[in-house]
Amino acid sequence: MTATAFWLVRLRNLFAVIMLSGIYSLFAAALYLVMDAVDVAFTEAAVGAGISTVLMLGTLSMTTDQEKVHKKVSPFALILVLATGGVLIYGTMDMPRYGDINAPINQHVANRYLEKSAHEVGPPNVVTSVLASYRGYDTLGETAVVFTAAVGVLVIIGRTQNKNMPGSTRARRRREDELDEPVKPEDGARKNEEASSS
Amino acid sequence: MFDWNDASSLLGLLNYWVAIVLMMAGFYTVIAQHNLIKKVVGLNIFQVAVFVFYISMGKVSGGSAPILKDGIELYSNPLPHVLILTAIVVGVATTALALALVVRINHSFGTIEEDEIQTIEHDEEDIA
Amino acid sequence: MMTEKPLLRVVAKLLIPLILLFALYVQFHGDFGPGGGFQAGVIFAVAFILYSLIYGVRVARQAIPASATRSMLAFGVLIYGGTGVVTMLMGGEFLDYNVLAATVHGGQHLGVFLVEFGVGTTVAGAMITIFYTFSGHVNDNLPFRKHNHVVTPSKKGDGH
Numbered sequence: 001m002t003a004t005a006f007w008l009v010r011l012r013n014l015f016a017v018i019m020l021s022g023i024y025s026l027f028a029a030a031l032y033l034v035m036d037a038v039d040v041a042f043t044e045a046a047v048g049a050g051i052s053t054v055l056m057l058g059t060l061s062m063t064t065d066q067e068k069v070h071k072k073v074s075p076f077a078l079i080l081v082l083a084t085g086g087v088l089i090y091g092t093m094d095m096p097r098y099g100d101i102n103a104p105i106n107q108h109v110a111n112r113y114l115e116k117s118a119h120e121v122g123p124p125n126v127v128t129s130v131l132a133s134y135r136g137y138d139t140l141g142e143t144a145v146v147f148t149a150a151v152g153v154l155v156i157i158g159r160t161q162n163k164n165m166p167g168s169t170r171a172r173r174r175r176e177d178e179l180d181e182p183v184k185p186e187d188g189a190r191k192n193e194e195a196s197s198s
Numbered sequence: 199m200f201d202w203n204d205a206s207s208l209l210g211l212l213n214y215w216v217a218i219v220l221m222m223a224g225f226y227t228v229i230a231q232h233n234l235i236k237k238v239v240g241l242n243i244f245q246v247a248v249f250v251f252y253i254s255m256g257k258v259s260g261g262s263a264p265i266l267k268d269g270i271e272l273y274s275n276p277l278p279h280v281l282i283l284t285a286i287v288v289g290v291a292t293t294a295l296a297l298a299l300v301v302r303i304n305h306s307f308g309t310i311e312e313d314e315i316q317t318i319e320h321d322e323e324d325i326a
Numbered sequence: 327m328m329t330e331k332p333l334l335r336v337v338a339k340l341l342i343p344l345i346l347l348f349a350l351y352v353q354f355h356g357d358f359g360p361g362g363g364f365q366a367g368v369i370f371a372v373a374f375i376l377y378s379l380i381y382g383v384r385v386a387r388q389a390i391p392a393s394a395t396r397s398m399l400a401f402g403v404l405i406y407g408g409t410g411v412v413t414m415l416m417g418g419e420f421l422d423y424n425v426l427a428a429t430v431h432g433g434q435h436l437g438v439f440l441v442e443f444g445v446g447t448t449v450a451g452a453m454i455t456i457f458y459t460f461s462g463h464v465n466d467n468l469p470f471r472k473h474n475h476v477v478t479p480s481k482k483g484d485g486h
Contacts, residue, residue, distance in 0.1 A: 097210030099259030
């Protein structure tokens with residue numbers, strides 16, 4: 001899984017990147033299953049490997065599938081990342097060990113959910129009862145976020161068909177510079193794709 | 199608290215380290231790559247790292263999945279599962295929002311490379 | 327074009343009802359096994375996305391128009407919030423399901439069911455709406471083209 005992640009960072013072909021990110025999601029789902037999180041594994045497999053891949057491909061079809069080549073590796077970013085990672089790993093030294101039942105996270109409210117949810121809520125799947133009943137407010141908020149995100153997508157690109165969209169003149173002017181010929185607004189996008197793929 | 203002689207206890211931290219390595223891979227992608235789609239993929243890697251971190255904290259050795267059944271005494275912690283379950287779906291919705299912005303940027307600037315966008319904006323400021 | 331491939335079309339035709347059925351199972355069996363509104367919504371949306379990939383977005387939009395998915399989007403949140411308001415009207419607190427039925431278990435069960443249903447509706451609506459938007463044809467008023475089975479300008483074929 002880690003190898004997949006690093007491969008992802010290095011790859012230039014965006015199509016391959018997206019396929020790999022689907023594989024990465026599937027690995028994550030398998031990992032969740034090993035760690036007893038059946039609901040989460042289920043969601044990750046459906047969402048990460050399914051829907052996000054399709055959405056990213058949709059984006060790709062509207063933009064370009066080849067990344068511009070940058071030769072230099074940014075040393076500043078590398079140092080920053082390594083330093084942050086080092087500090088974080090140092091921070092884990094005091095953390096409870098994997099699977100420790102005495103870890104603080106397993107001593108708090110979770111035990112109450114496990115012991116009383118059959119009595120107080122009913123469903124045998126504790127995840128469902130916590131999700132919908134104990135933490136109903138939380139889930140209401142999450143649902144609202146999903147709603148807002150979908151509305152946001154509609155607002156941002158819901159009317160791409162509109163040729164008079166502000167800003168498109170700027171992109172057209174740029175394409176004219178590249179191609180040395182005037183471009184009609186309608187097929188501007190297509191020409192740009194051709195220009196970038198050749 | 200930490201006992202440097204106990205090597206086997208270090209192995210118990212491996213789950214955190216995997217999460218951190220993944221997180222840093224995503225972090226590097228976000229700050230060092232110039233391609234906007236690649237940045238979104240980087241954010242996804244980062245996000246999954248956080249998920250792995252949470253889920254691995256909720257695991258209890260010998261525990262089973264938190265679906266109540268007679269005869270099973272020990273369950274893993276259901277709380278991180280609930281939090282991450284909703285976070286995954288919200289995550290894909292926000293990813294879609296980010297991708298929509300990328301499409302819109304491509305429409306306006308004709309490119310999804312960050313440095314090219316900055317050059318264009320700079321040029322326009324000069325003209326204006 | 328995808329749609330020229332009979333194998334894909336036949337397999338998709340076999341699969342889609344099963345996927346929808348599975349989504350409903352996940353939705354309503356989520357109390358007992360793994361599953362719930364979030365997963366069910368996503369799986370439900372996946373069935374329609376598969377349909378649009380194989381048969382073209384335009385045909386899919388006849389099956390479930392964009393206005394319907396947008397209504398689903400809002401309707402789910404309404405069900406969720408409405409459940410909370412109903413519990414308030416029945417004398418409880420916001421999202422306190424105990425008052426929904428005579429017994430605590432009955433009330434909780436009904437409450438969880440309604441809330442999960444709301445979540446599933448919203449998530450399915452959101453995912454299909456987002457997919458339709460990304461496939462570039464959110465405008466309901468566009469006239470239908472002659473070739474119904476052609477995946478329209480979004481170059482979905484690229485990926486396969």
